[in-house]
Amino acid sequence: MTKRLIAAALVLAAAVPTFALAETPEEKGLRIAKEADVSDAGFADFTANGKMILRNKQGKESTREFKGWTLEVSDDGDKSMNMFTEPRDVKGTALLTWNHKQGDDDQWLYLPVLKRVKRISSSNKTGSYVGSEFSYEDLTSPEVEKYTYKWLREEPCPVKPELTCNVMERYPTDKESGYSKQIAWLEKETYRGYKVDYYDRKDTFLKTLTFHDYNKYADKHWRPGKMMMVNHQTGKSTDMLWTDYQFKTGLSDGDFKSTRLKNLR
Amino acid sequence: MTRPSIHRTTLAAGALAATLAGTAVESRAQDTEVSGWAAVEVRVFTEPSRHPGQDPQRIQPSFMFQPELRADFFDGAGRLTIIPYLRVDQTDRERSHLDLREAYVQYLGDSWDVLAGLGKVFWGVTESRHLVDIINQTDVVDDVDLEEKLGQPMINANMHTEYGSFGLFVLPGFREATSPGWDGRLRATLPVETHKAQYESSAKDHHVDFAARWAHNLGDFDIGLAHFWGTSREPRYGLGLDDLGRPVLIPFYDIIHQSSVDLQATLGAWLLKFEGISRWGHRGDNHFLAAVAGFEYTFFDLFETGTDVGLLLEYLYDGRNSLAPPTANDDDIFFGSRIALNNTQDTEFLVGAIIDRHNQATAARFEADHRIGDSWKIEVEGQFFMNVPVGDNLKNVTQDDHVQVRLFRYF
DSSP: OHHHHHHHHHHHHHHHHHHHTOOOHHHHHHHHHHHHHHHTTTOOEEEEEEEEEEEOTTOOEEEEEEEEEEEOOTTSOOEEEEEEEESGGGTTOEEEEEOOSSSOOEEEEEETTTTEEEEEOSOOOSSBSTTSSOBHHHHSOOOGGGEEEEEEEEEEOSSOTTSEEEEEEEEEOOTTOSEEEEEEEEETTTOOEEEEEEEETTSOEEEEEEEEOOEEETTTEEEOSEEEEEETTTOOEEEEEEEEEEEOOOOOGGGSOGGGGGGOO | OOOOSSOHHHHHHHHHHHHHHHHHHHHHOOEEEEEEEEEEEEEEESSOOOSTTOOOOSEEEEEEEEEEEEEEETTTTEEEEEEEEEEEESSOTTTOEEEEEEEEEEEEOSSEEEEEEEEOOOOOOOSSOOSSOOSSOBOTTTOTTSOOBOOEEEEEEEEEETTEEEEEEEEESOOOOOOOOTTOSSSOSSOBOGGGOEESSTTGGGOEEEEEEEEEEETTEEEEEEEEEEEOSSOEEEEEEOTTSOEEEEEEEOEEEEEEEEEEEEETTEEEEEEEEEEEEETTEEEEEEEEEEEEEEETTGGGSSOEEEEEEEEEEEOOOTTSSOOSOSEEEEEEEEEEOOSTTOOEEEEEEEEETTTOOEEEEEEEEEEETTTEEEEEEEEEEESOOTTSGGGGGTTOOEEEEEEEEEO
């Protein structure tokens, strides 16, 4: 009896520090990423209007406008569609993405002039999305499995210093990623992202993304009104503005089929 | 000689769509949008014309206009779309035409939709030839790339299920292929007299055609199976006389059955593509097979410049005999490259050539697109024919090498 008690005490003694005291920075990073994922679960679907302002080194601007639809998929990555409304010559051009937790995403492009739906390669991770400073990789859904993590420290959040952020490094698991690492600032209570620093394959500081004007939708889903991406190597930047967020609009899997892209408006 | 530039069936279907929708729009319209574009086009031919009757002008300007009206009703589930298209060509009266590219009402259900009116549908995956794409007639006079299409009267219903999308098409009425007139370039020695067209069906161009299609995505594979029964979009040609007693080509449209398969495997940066058709019913060639197979490989973000460079290679086979509607793609190799700069102006280039494996007759082509500001776009295209021996189907157009510049203004 005594032996068994001692054995139990030893097991407990061994287990407790693992949870409370000896959590490694890697484990803490992964735990926070998982908690962030869970905190936004249950949004079902949302739609929003996007506007991109592309700025070159001289400050010359050009704009893109689009509508976005996103469907939550519980056992895999989310599905999303974007359809451009500006500039006019690409109006109606739409991109459907089935994000996957593992392996390449599936993507279809709809070309309205020809009425043609074209399955396209999603191995284009590093290329610019419609000439902006966002790459395709930056715009895929942030699945936990796409990175390994390392927690660094706590500090006041960028953009909103009155809040406290967890700062962590994350390393893309995809070998075709354009980044060696990212440093992300996540607010402690709500897991809102406030900043991401991107380092290129040569580990050189490449871009910074900051998040602004958060609002809470459907009780618990925080979404930014503005995202600003600055490329430190080229001096170019892109602002992404989001308006008209609507959650739980009743979208279903049947809406996210390649054969329905031509019906988007 | 005057004749209606829009087909009667087309007009009827358009009017039906407009009437059906009109009531709904008046009472329920929530969102009406007018957009579109206007463009000027200049074609510059590198050689003088050769066929009798052709305009000797080597510089041939054209004007195009395509307004687009879209209205939503029933909370966005109901749609009205009206897209007329007008071309006014200085050189060729047959190139000047008015069409309704689209004029339909549509209702979108949860995982189904129905459409009635003049619609436009594209099937297929390959780049050098669109074999399985059969619903819409080609607007040949509009562009030699054969990618411009006439609006097709249709009632179309689609179901989108976990076993793929099923589509049914009832196509009441047929649109003849357009063709250059006496003045125009890019034609055979004799022009085609389109309004003397003959048909196998006694219903002529009122024959009701049917089509069905199943399209599905299975992991890395996208597959489409389809069957079409109705008036062949491609005519055979015979000799005849026009109203003035001049010799002309008379198009003859057979009733055909065509089964088709299109398949694409998307494996990393590789796109592997196949299109095949089996066609029955042409008089003189009751059955033949045709196929296009090839790949597209893309180097994304080449040398971290942001530029994508795609390489394309396709083999084209067509087993039809010389009595069937003519084709230049009986046993050919296509190779090409697509270059996208991914800049703010969406600058893109496409170069390619289709080469006959037996006589090396070559049709080469380039396209370049570039947006200017927010609402202008310039498009430059070139088409060149080389090594064409006597007897080849391309021989008629070997002197029609040209460069074409289009300037679009979007609104």
